Amino acid sequence: MFAEVLRSLVEQTSGGVGAVVMGYDGIAVDQYLRPIDDIDLGLVAVEYANILKEIKNAAEILQTGELEEVSILSGGYQVLIRILSDEYFVGLMLRREGNAGKGRFLLMREAPGLRAQLV
Amino acid sequence: MFAEVLRSLVEQTSGGVGAVVMGYDGIAVDQYLRPIDDIDLGLVAVEYANILKEIKNAAEILQTGELEEVSILSGGYQVLIRILSDEYFVGLMLRREGNAGKGRFLLMREAPGLRAQLV
Numbered sequence: 001m002f003a004e005v006l007r008s009l010v011e012q013t014s015g016g017v018g019a020v021v022m023g024y025d026g027i028a029v030d031q032y033l034r035p036i037d038d039i040d041l042g043l044v045a046v047e048y049a050n051i052l053k054e055i056k057n058a059a060e061i062l063q064t065g066e067l068e069e070v071s072i073l074s075g076g077y078q079v080l081i082r083i084l085s086d087e088y089f090v091g092l093m094l095r096r097e098g099n100a101g102k103g104r105f106l107l108m109r110e111a112p113g114l115r116a117q118l119v
Numbered sequence: 120m121f122a123e124v125l126r127s128l129v130e131q132t133s134g135g136v137g138a139v140v141m142g143y144d145g146i147a148v149d150q151y152l153r154p155i156d157d158i159d160l161g162l163v164a165v166e167y168a169n170i171l172k173e174i175k176n177a178a179e180i181l182q183t184g185e186l187e188e189v190s191i192l193s194g195g196y197q198v199l200i201r202i203l204s205d206e207y208f209v210g211l212m213l214r215r216e217g218n219a220g221k222g223r224f225l226l227m228r229e230a231p232g233l234r235a236q237l238v
Binding site: 064 | 158159162163166167169170173174177178180181183184185186187188189190191192193194195196198215
């Protein structure tokens, strides 16, 4: 159900490694990982689920409006996250040199469809 | 010493609200806040210092390479963060409609100069 969208997110974004729909509890609803990559996307997503929960809390405390999007750039990878609801988010992981602009655009475009399936 | 750079970051980025050089312990080295804004930048930065520490730890656990940059978009604001060292980071806060691309570029350009002053 989510698998097709996750796969197209990864394949349409140059440098795409994997994508996941996940709850803030760290439990993945669905995920797609390019078979060529040796990254443990499950582990990455669980770590980020915790962090996201805190960013969400911070946004509430600070009253800066609801959290929508988080991007993280580290030495080898980029992680793009879009909030779907109070319980779920979608994450896309790219190689460092990947096209983050395209990734963000696709996440924004696909979010409403993913959200509709989560209800 | 940092004040001039922080001020130019805020003033050269359309929608710029404030900027801060801060330690992961939540203590600001220096900050500049546009006098027109009613955001408590100190509070925002302290909240994010904690979160950044966790993102940094996650990047280490996951061996995805050293953390370099974090961007957060929420209802009303964008927060752009660039890591300066193991102890310090620089953060730039923009209104939602601000020019995040310009902000990221300026943070990248100014980071080496800020870093040099932190030693």
